Amino acid sequence: MNKILIIGAGQLGSRHLQGALQSTLQLSITVVDPSSESLNVAKERAEQITIVNSKSKVQYIQSLPSKESFDVCIIATSAPVRAKVTASLLAENKVCYIIFEKVLFQALHEYTEVAALLKKHNVISWVNCPRRLSPSYQQIKELLNADEPLSMKVSGSGWGMACNSIHFIDLFSYLCSESNLQATESNLNAELLESKRSGFYELTGKVKFMIGKHSLELECTATDEVAIQVSVLSNSNTIKVDEIEGIINATGTSLEQKFKHEVKYQSELTGLNIDEILNTETSSLTPFKESCQLHTPMIELYLRHINNVLNKSLLACPIT
Structure with missing residues (x-):
């Protein structure tokens, strides 16, 4: 039986539990949270779904x-305790694979420290940024010419810039x-x-931001109204995604198409992620090392801004 550990049974952890119970494999799942209230919520949510493999247990x-x-x-x-929890976990247990939630860590030194821990304990890990698993974004990637510079823009309101930038x-x-x-x-605006x-x-x-010749704004x-517009421009394509309406418009040198953008819930994804890892020893999620390269410039930028506004010298960026 495959052994699964979920640390954190809050809003997201409980959805991971629901997702894990959608795995086709026989799982022994342990859910850890110091809060009995959070554990009770996780139990309730687990009872709301049909377990795919009847032999799995929690x-x-x-x-x-x-x-x-x-x-x-x-x-x-949550981000403030994630590095400490990782260290405590690996000091006492053997773990083959880890999926981290994000924002990964608040303090820059934690990125190098946890990377060293994972290497020491021979743990392969990924970070859960699931937009790259979306069939519509995979379809968009297929439309793009890898040799052309990419210009991407995300605009809108109320989408939680601090905690959700890493997704985009x-x-x-x-x-x-x-x-x-x-x-x-x-x-960035001075008002926090x-x-x-x-x-x-x-x-x-x-x-x-820039990655090589590619730009992101x-x-x-x-x-209060949530609006998220994503545009992806290259020499050959203009692609616009309305994430709230769920519509994608793509125009290119030889095509014009409109298709639906559907977002899967975490409760629909975790079982697929677990199955992929256990069956193939890899994952379509973002490798930990790559995600660190994406997190650290963002954390530096946001921490510097928050310190300037508050006139403080915080070492940990207060976003999660």
Whole structure:
């Protein structure tokens, strides 16, 4: 039986549990969270779905296991404790594969420290930025000519720039098949918005990044209405995605087409991710090393801005 560990049973962790129970494989799933309330929510959500493999089972505990071996671990804690939890997990247990939630870590030193830990314990890991798993974005990638410079822009309102930028940075990296990200311009607004989660901030304004010859612009305004427009431009193609309406318009040198953009929920993806890892020993998710290259310029940029606004010298960027 394949052993799965889910650390963090909150909003996202409980959806990972639902997804894991959609795996075709026989799984022994352990869900860890210090909060009994969170564990109860996870139990309730697990009972809301039909388990695909009737022989799979779940247990719920409030502290990390010790002296055990796990095939796949999903670390779905909040960003401030993720590095510490990873270190504690690997100090006491054997883990083959890890899927990390994002934002990965708040402090820059944690990226190198966790990378060293993973290497020391021979753990293969990925980061859960699932837009690259979307069939419509995979279809967009097929339309693009890899030799042409790519210009991508994400604009809209209320989409959570601080916590969700990494999703679009990862998508940008996927579309241009490179990961050496550099921040090139920042026009973030001085007003910091209180995040829905206590102690965290949200950002508005505009930032720009480059990967080689390819450019990315992110822009978000502060309104309650959520709007997300993604445009992907190259010499041969103009592709526009309305993520909220679920519509894609693509025009190119020899084609014009309109098709639906459908987003799968995490509860529909985790089982597929687990099956892929256990059956093939690899994953279509973003490799940890590549994701670090995408995270660190963003964290540097946002941390510098927040410190300037607050007139502080924080070492950890308060976004999650």
